Amino acid sequence: ANIVDDHLMEVSHVIRGEEWLPSAPLHVLLYEAFGWADTMPHFVHLPLLLKPDGKGKLSKRDGDRLGFPVFLLEWKDPVTGAISAGYREQGYLPEAVVNFLALLGWNPGDDTEIMSMDELIAKFAFDHCSRSGAKFAFEKGKWFNHEYLMNTPGEKLAALAAPYMAADGINPADFSEEYTAAALDMLKSRATLLTDLWAQSRFFFAAPDTYAEKDIRKRWKPETPRQMAELIEVLESLPDFSAAAAEPVVLQWIADKGYHLGNVMNAFRLAVVGECKGPHMFDITALMGRQETVRRIEKAIDNIKAPEA
Structure with a gap:
């Protein structure tokens, strides 16, 4: 049936996995038997995607077992109701997935890895396809996605x-x-x-409702609420709330008071972010704005209790 379909649709190239190689002679004979030899498409057989570990063709079970998507979109088995993860739902960018998949079993002839769709189209040639299967290195897919996210x-x-x-x-x-x-x-x-x-x-986009316990134990001291109240006064006195203007003033206040820099700044971060990690603190507050920054510090003073000694 596929021979008839391809003929009626005037298909010029049939590109499929190498497991179809044993059927190729039969398909050629069918084209000749129907008198369609002059319009027979070019057949191209590509190497298969292989399991990341061990031998054999990649399967859905490998994704379930090793924790990576096999389908581009989330798929629900209509019989069992089992759901298989999709690349889109797990947060992959389409361009990154295309780039990643294109380089499984093919290379552009050099070490280039990041390529747009237009670049892939321009560079693609069957003679650069591998003759052996490519292991599905799903961690490399994450690398591609990170690169695309950054750009x-x-x-x-x-x-x-x-x-x-x-x-x-x-x-x-x-x-x-x-x-x-x-x-x-x-x-x-x-x-x-x-x-x-x-x-x-x-x-x-949402003030923290909870705060990291390990950071509270390490950074929220008995004197921290008083220091944070003083910090609010410093922040409210700033004529310019930009990162470049706020940072030196706050750091000078900490130095003048003789406070522990790490404890104060990490308590500040804990109050605003909910944990002691993230981008540069004054970049955060500059974007968030004075009102929201102060509101979060006040909330933390009211809600965080210093651990007992």
Whole structure:
């Protein structure tokens, strides 16, 4: 049936996996038997994608077993109801997946790895395809996605992140596109997947309701609430709340008071972010703004209790 379909659709090239090689002579004979030899397509047989470990062809079970997607989109088995993860749902960019898959069993003839769709089309040639199967190195796929994330403009990331925000109960329309783009731009170099990017940037869009216990134990001292109240006064006195203006003033205040720099700055970060990690603190507060920064510090003073000695 596929021979008839290909003939009627005037297919010029049949590109398929090498497991079809044993059937190729039969297909050629069928074209000749039907009198279609002059319109027979070119047959190209490509090497298969192999398991990341061991031998044999890649299968859905390998993805389930090793924790990586096999399908481009999430797929639900209509019989069993089992759900197999998809690249899109796990936070991969389409361009990154295309680039990653293109280099499995093919190379451009040099060491170039990052290529746009137009570049892939221009460089692709069958004579650069491998004659042997390619192991499915799914960690390399994550590397490609990280590279593409880092080079995606914040404005595009804002649109891509909108479904994750909505699924997390946060309305993207409550924030300007410029704010969302700037927040995602600040964190994209730290993320591998869109899901990572949203998880790491969520604090920009919702004040923390909980605070990292290990950071509280290490950084929130009995004197911290008083220091944070003083910090609020310093922040409210600033005529310019930009990172470049705020940082030297706050650092000078800490030095003048003789406070422990690490404890104060990490308590500051804990109050605003919810944990002691993230981008440069004053870049965060400059984007977040004075009012929201102060509000979060006040909330932390009210809610975080210093661990008992």
